[in-house]
Structure formats: structure tokens, C-alpha cells
Amino acid sequence: MQDIYNDLKKLIEQEIPAVLCLVTNTSGSTPRKAGSKMLVLGDGSIKGTIGGGSVEFQVIQDALKLLTTGEPMVKTYHLEDDLQMHCGGTMQVYFEGIGCSPKLYIFGGGHIGKALAGYAYGLGFSPTVFDQRNGIFDSWELDLPGIETRIGNYLQIIEKTIFDKNSYIVIVTPKHEFDETILLACAPCEYAYLGMIGSKRKVAEIRNKALENNVLTAEILSKIDMPIGLPFAAETPAEIAISIAAKMIDVKNTLKKS
Numbered sequence: 001m002q003d004i005y006n007d008l009k010k011l012i013e014q015e016i017p018a019v020l021c022l023v024t025n026t027s028g029s030t031p032r033k034a035g036s037k038m039l040v041l042g043d044g045s046i047k048g049t050i051g052g053g054s055v056e057f058q059v060i061q062d063a064l065k066l067l068t069t070g071e072p073m074v075k076t077y078h079l080e081d082d083l084q085m086h087c088g089g090t091m092q093v094y095f096e097g098i099g100c101s102p103k104l105y106i107f108g109g110g111h112i113g114k115a116l117a118g119y120a121y122g123l124g125f126s127p128t129v130f131d132q133r134n135g136i137f138d139s140w141e142l143d144l145p146g147i148e149t150r151i152g153n154y155l156q157i158i159e160k161t162i163f164d165k166n167s168y169i170v171i172v173t174p175k176h177e178f179d180e181t182i183l184l185a186c187a188p189c190e191y192a193y194l195g196m197i198g199s200k201r202k203v204a205e206i207r208n209k210a211l212e213n214n215v216l217t218a219e220i221l222s223k224i225d226m227p228i229g230l231p232f233a234a235e236t237p238a239e240i241a242i243s244i245a246a247k248m249i250d251v252k253n254t255l256k257k258s
């Protein structure tokens with residue numbers, strides 16, 4: 001039993017998202033009893049066990065869904081009726097996400113990026129802001145403690161970053177060419193949300209260019225939120241950031257229900 005606590009400690013230290021699955025109650029004949037624990041990682045691998053068989057397979061699937069939201073839940077499994085297991089008992093399992101806060105990657109540390117990072121942190125996202133300009137983050141430590149920032153070439157940063165189905169990507173750099181370059185690099189990646197700032201004209205130009213040059217397919221382009229955010233009459237950087245945050249919340253909560 002101590003091994004699973006050691007595994008949990010390592011996952012937390014290495015910031016690897018996982019889900020702790022704890023059997024809290026059983027009745028009748030079940031493969032394991034209350035207190036059994038299992039960790040489920042993003043690739044579907046496990047540490048520990050709650051008994052194997054169909055119930056463990058279903059718990060793993062449910063845990064993988066929870067990785068996109070990180071919100072705790074309790075679920076009851078009727079082994080015979082729901083999973084056709086002959087033991088026929090009932091198991092109740094508690095799920096808790098470990099390090100599952102949605103990762104928000106903001107490209108561009110200007111006024112919009114800074115405002116969005118602040119809002120998103122308070123809304124349960126884990127923001128990291130990237131920029132190529134030296135000194136852009138000099139005052140951030142005082143203004144926005146807890147927000148991770150990185151200076152460097154955008155493409156090199158993307159190559160070193162692992163995006164997954166719990167990733168939210170926002171592109172708000174000060175230059176159109178940067179926005180386009182980042183978009184083309186991120187679009188084929190796995191993500192929960194990808195959005196790019198820009199006028200309708202700019203968006204149409206990038207979309208048409210990507211299709212004409214066979215860089216991105218229409219299917220991939222249809223998944224990108226551009227122009228970014230919920231469509232309301234936002235004008236200031238703070239208002240634009242609110243529209244982006246609102247869109248991300250909508251995506252996150254929709255994924256939670258799916």
C-alpha cells in the first residue's frame with residue numbers, strides 16, 4: 001500500500017496529472033473492498049488496482065474523462081447489471097484529480113495576455129505566458145504572483161512544450177506574422193481549446209492561405225476559435241481578456257458534460 005503513496009508523491013513532484021481512484025464502499029461480492037486505491041495517468045496506465053476486470057476498465061475510462069476537468073466525483077458501479085460481472089456486488093469509487101488544473105498557454109505577454117493570465121488563474125486555470133521580448137515580464141512578479149512566464153523563441157518553446165487534451169492555447173502576440181506562425185505550429189497538436197486574436201479579415205486571410213498551401217485541413221481549421229473569444233462588444237484589453245476567459249469556461253464546462 002505504501003508504494004501508491006510513493007507513486008503519488010513522485011507524480012506531484014514531477015507535475016504529472018493523474019487521477020486517484022479510491023473505493024469508498026462496497027456491498028455483496030466485489031473484487032476488492034473499501035480502501036483499495038489506484039492511480040490513473042493520462043496515457044491510461046495505472047499504479048495500484050481496484051480489482052481488475054470490467055469494473056477496473058470502466059473506472060480507468062471514467063478517470064481519463066476527469067483529467068480534462070480535475071473536478072472530484074463519486075460514482076457507483078453495479079457489477080452485474082452495469083458491467084456483466086458475475087460477482088454481482090456494488091462498488092462506490094471516489095475520483096480526485098491530482099495536478100489536473102487545465103493548462104493555459106498564452107502566447108504574447110502584452111496587455112491582453114497579462115489580463116487573461118490574471119483572470120484565468122482565479123478561475124482555476126494554470127497559466128504560462130510566453131513572449132520573445134526581453135523585459136516584458138519585469139513587473140509581473142509583483143502584479144501577478146503565481147503566474148509562470150518564459151522568454152524565448154516561440155517555435156522553440158512550442159517544440160519543447162507537451163500539449164494534451166487538457167491544454168488551452170491562446171495566441172495574442174503583437175505581430176500578425178507571429179500569430180500565424182504559432183497557429184500553424186499548434187493547430188495539429190492535441191488540445192482542449194485553441195484561439196487566435198485577429199480581425200475577420202486577418203482570420204480569413206490566414207485560413208485561405210493555410211488551405212491553399214495544404215498546410216492545414218478544413219477540419220483542423222474548424223476547431224480553432226478565431227476571431228478569439230465570445231462575440232460581444234469588447235474594446236479594452238481587459239474586456240477582450242474577459243471574452244476569451246468566458247469562451248474557455250464554456251469549452252471546459254461543455255467538455256465536463258460530454
